[in-house]
Amino acid sequence: MPVLKFLFWILVGWQGALVIWLFKRVPWWAFFFLAYFLLRLMGPEYAKYQIAMDNVVADTEPPRAPLVLVEDFDASRDLGPMNEILVQARWSEDLPTIAFDGVSVMDFTVLPLLSTAEDRIAGLAFAGKSEREQLLHLVRAGLEAGTQLPLHGRYDNVPFTDQRVQKELQRYRSRFNRLGYEIGEHLVLISPYLDGRRAELVQAAEANRFWARVLMVLAGLSLVFGTVKLVQKRRSAAGKISIGSS
16 A cells, blocks of 8 residues: 555656645635635736737837836836836947856846946846847847947846846956946846737737636636535534434
8 A cells, every 4th residue: 555655646746746635634715715815816917918918909009118228227117018118228249148047947148238328237138048149130230220229128027136147247247347348236137029019918918818827727626626625524524413313
């Protein structure tokens, strides 16, 4: 019997073992509370999906985020719907492309963005490691019209903390200093629209709808588990009463 139990736990994996443990240990009312909590989380995700789809429909309109200088950007004032951002910045070919490895589930290519007024790094443009050339093409194409780059994308759409960003940049500090560039204390993090605004908004909408559906399924499972546990408890209580009366 112990061998069979061990093989069973290996087959179902830790996720299945966790579900089985929860079903055995957690009382029925906790599953109903969990379902309520998950449904509360689902609401905002579905609302984000609707907002994103409204933005897709209105994509023929100009960007709703105001154009601001990267060094003057204020998230409390300058963000558009869906964390949309439009900043004016400079970029130089001699700036190194930074690789952030092993972050979350993917690696990132990072381009430092310069202040429009001084040789100081004021922002970072992120893309997936496989999108490096696409990001470089976007930046170079934007600079063809002038020395400053209007960069359009989503704000802070990367799984980094400020500490992680600063730690990674320290590896390049000496190189930046040799080139005459300083690193600003507060950097604007932007994930550019590599495939255009409409495509990115559709992708964001689909992601929100996916998570809304996941939360709905989990809430449904919690309701089922809670109902089964409640029925089992009542049957057990009814069985004890019938045994006692006999």
